[in-house]
Amino acid sequence: MKIDNQTIDRIAHLARLEVSDADKPALLKDMNNILSFMEKLNELDTTGVEPLIYLTDEINVYREDAVKQEITVPEALSNAPEQDGKYFRVAKVIEKS
Numbered sequence: 001m002k003i004d005n006q007t008i009d010r011i012a013h014l015a016r017l018e019v020s021d022a023d024k025p026a027l028l029k030d031m032n033n034i035l036s037f038m039e040k041l042n043e044l045d046t047t048g049v050e051p052l053i054y055l056t057d058e059i060n061v062y063r064e065d066a067v068k069q070e071i072t073v074p075e076a077l078s079n080a081p082e083q084d085g086k087y088f089r090v091a092k093v094i095e096k097s
Contacts (some may be wrong), residue, residue, distance in 0.1 A: 003028055003032050003035065008024055
C-alpha cells in the first residue's frame with residue numbers, strides 16, 4: 001500500500017489537523033516509510049510466539065489510600081484570587097445554547 005496526497009488529506013481531515021502543502025512531501029515520505037517497515041514485519045514467521053502483554057514481569061504493589069493531610073475550606077480559599085466564602089469563583093467559559 002502506498003500513501004498519496006489524497007490519503008494524507010483524508011487522514012488530516014479525520015484527525016482534524018491542518019497540513020500545509022509544504023509539509024505534505026515530508027509526511028508522504030515518513031508515512032510510506034512506516035508502511036514499508038510494517039510490510040517487513042509481516043514477513044516474519046511468528047508461529048508459536050506468544051503475544052507480549054506486559055514489557056516486564058514486575059507485579060504492581062498496591063497500598064491502601066490514606067488521608068495524610070486535611071485542609072479546611074477557609075484554608076483552601078485563603079489564597080484564592082476570587083471566592084465567595086464557600087467556593088472558588090472562576091470565569092465563565094461555557095455559554096448556554
